[in-house]
Amino acid sequence: MRLLDPGARQLAYTLEGPEGAPVVMFSNSLGTTASSWQPQADLLSRHLRVLRYDTRGHGMSGLAGAQAHGPGRGYTLAQLGGDVLRLLDALDIETVDFCGISMGGLTGLWLGVHAGPRLRRLVVANSAARIGTAEGWTARADQVLAQGMDPIAAGAAERWFTPDFRARVPAAVDGLVGQLQACDPQGYAACCLALAEADLRAELAAISVPTLLVAGREDPVTTVDDARWMEARIAGAECVELPASHLSSVEAEPEFTRHLQRFLE
Numbered sequence: 001m002r003l004l005d006p007g008a009r010q011l012a013y014t015l016e017g018p019e020g021a022p023v024v025m026f027s028n029s030l031g032t033t034a035s036s037w038q039p040q041a042d043l044l045s046r047h048l049r050v051l052r053y054d055t056r057g058h059g060m061s062g063l064a065g066a067q068a069h070g071p072g073r074g075y076t077l078a079q080l081g082g083d084v085l086r087l088l089d090a091l092d093i094e095t096v097d098f099c100g101i102s103m104g105g106l107t108g109l110w111l112g113v114h115a116g117p118r119l120r121r122l123v124v125a126n127s128a129a130r131i132g133t134a135e136g137w138t139a140r141a142d143q144v145l146a147q148g149m150d151p152i153a154a155g156a157a158e159r160w161f162t163p164d165f166r167a168r169v170p171a172a173v174d175g176l177v178g179q180l181q182a183c184d185p186q187g188y189a190a191c192c193l194a195l196a197e198a199d200l201r202a203e204l205a206a207i208s209v210p211t212l213l214v215a216g217r218e219d220p221v222t223t224v225d226d227a228r229w230m231e232a233r234i235a236g237a238e239c240v241e242l243p244a245s246h247l248s249s250v251e252a253e254p255e256f257t258r259h260l261q262r263f264l265e
């Protein structure tokens with residue numbers, strides 16, 4: 001991984017694939033890292049430039065002030081979106097196809113509303129204009145700050161994957177849960193507080209970039225109804241449903257990547 005702005009604001013990223021090819025950028029979900037996109041990166045980097053980064057407070061990216069303000073002070077969705085623009089500016093990349101899942105999808109929606117000209121196409125997977133409730137996210141932030149990542153990690157597999165997938169592919173499940181366990185509680189909590197505040201419901205209609213919405217039929221966190229609600233408000237948006245729970249890019253990886261490739265062609 002390479003580092004932009006080493007230090008507290010550092011963003012860890014990888015850029016692979018043929019130089020000069022169009023760039024597709026990936027954004028991770030809460031508690032995971034850029035490596036959760038490995039299957040998509042392996043395939044797409046054969047003919048596209050693939051840019052992945054760890055969201056601030058995750059993986060090798062910095063905490064960017066999460067600690068400086070103490071418990072209760074989090075990031076904002078505008079900061080998460082601003083990091084994307086900072087990275088693109090630093091790499092001299094004018095436009096990208098952007099694909100984000102869950103929190104990363106919400107970051108993509110923010111970019112669609114506030115930085116549309118930087119996007120060619122937008123893929124928003126397992127996400128919503130408003131995810132969960134402010135009370136739920138604040139309670140989760142408080143919990144990780146008080147008890148660390150273990151209690152949250154203990155329930156992650158059930159939130160992210162169907163029972164069938166957990167039984168069939170335990171190594172993949174353990175790998176993702178391991179990313180969550182390795183998260184810095186300060187960074188994770190600061191992202192929870194960004195989600196507590198984030199609400200793009202009144203702004204979605206401002207998105208004019210071609211948009212693909214991906215929903216998991218068994219996702220209990222961001223539901224098919226959430227995706228259909230966005231589809232009705234984003235002009236020309238297309239919505240596909242996959243046989244998966246919340247991390248559909250992992251659980252239904254072949255179908256997910258097929259739809260992504262088709263949409264990017």
Ligand SMILES: O=C(O)CC1=CCC(=O)O1
Nearest residue numbers: 029030102103104159221
């Ligand atoms: O871990 C969860 O609760 C699922 C989730 C919500 C937002 C996100 O990025 O992941």
